[in-house]
Amino acid sequence: MKKLLTTIAVVLITVQISLGQISDAEKPPARTGILLLAHGGKANWNNEVMKVAAAVDKTAPVEVAFGMASKRSIQQAIDGLAARGVTEIVAVPLFISSHSSVITSTEYLLGKRKQAPSELAAFARMDHGSGSSGSHDSHGSTAPPIDPMTPVVSRIPIRMAPALGSHPVVADILLSRTTDISTEPANEVVVVVAHGPVSDDDNERWLADMKLLVDRMRAKSKFKRIEYLTVRDDAPEPIRSRAAAELRGIVQRAADERSRALVVPLLLSYGGIEEGVKKRLEGLDFTITGQALLPDERIADWVLGSVKNRLGAKIDTKSPD
Secondary structure, eight states: OHHHHHHHHHHHHHHHHHTTOSOGGGSOOOOEEEEEEEOOOSHHHHHHHHHHHHHHHTTSOEEEEESSSOHHHHHHHHHHHHHTTOSEEEEEEOSSOSOSHHHHHHHHHTTSOSSOOTTHHHHHTTOOSOOTTSSSOOTTOOOOOOOTTSOOOOSSOEEEOOOSTTOHHHHHHHHHHHHHHOSOGGGEEEEEEEOOOSSHHHHHHHHHHHHHHHHHHHHTOOOSEEEEEEOOTTSOTTHHHHHHHHHHHHHHHHHHTTOEEEEEEEOSSOSSHHHHHHHHTTTSOOEEOSOOSOSOHHHHHHHHHHHHHHHTSOOOOOSOO
């Protein structure tokens, strides 16, 4: 009942503001809600995201939308934030890069671009249920039908922050993971490897961000060399084969130099992609990090920082649930 009354009050205030019946001075202070967007995967992968959400929720209301541009999942999260009485929403993509069709499709669903990317049609075919399980939507759901090709509905204004990209916290976490498995930095070659996108243009942007991350790692360490590349799992042949050959070549070169190869996956959380990296390197000598970016409390700090940067102001945490 409390949530219902709160929701009704928010709707009435929104209508009054739109009609000019409440002056700027009389408007209630904004209460920010956070829409945390995440790809979704196996239970352990999703649990790491939910831990981040729980940590952030201590400061501001958070709802998680799992899926690849899943309108149903995003709409449910927005509705959940509305029920919690927020008056503005910041969407934070907990993704490695903003340079992907998942992000551009999500931007369209959130009303941040006019044209729907062509890739949205493929994502829409994955959207058949609640999406709350954290991967793709389930065919067995009894939820009402929804048009996955149209933007979400929200009376609450929504802004969108960028993904992790080249943020310094990513470099710092990667360096922490590398240090955990390092024994003799001067004789170690670090290989930062990311999944990467399908598009060649987007891949160039991924690599540009990775260069910035690696430059920061180099400035704070004394490793013999730090290399970086994408494996582009979803790209067609022969792109995947070239990427695999490049990865093997880097690790083999380290062996030829009698150096130790440290493989550092640039992934949000381990859940399968790292196994593909290992398979590509079968027969070679290397050491891979024990975990990806998560779990790490710095990611929750990054989420809150992203919201503050997007708003240009302090997050209001009044009126708790």
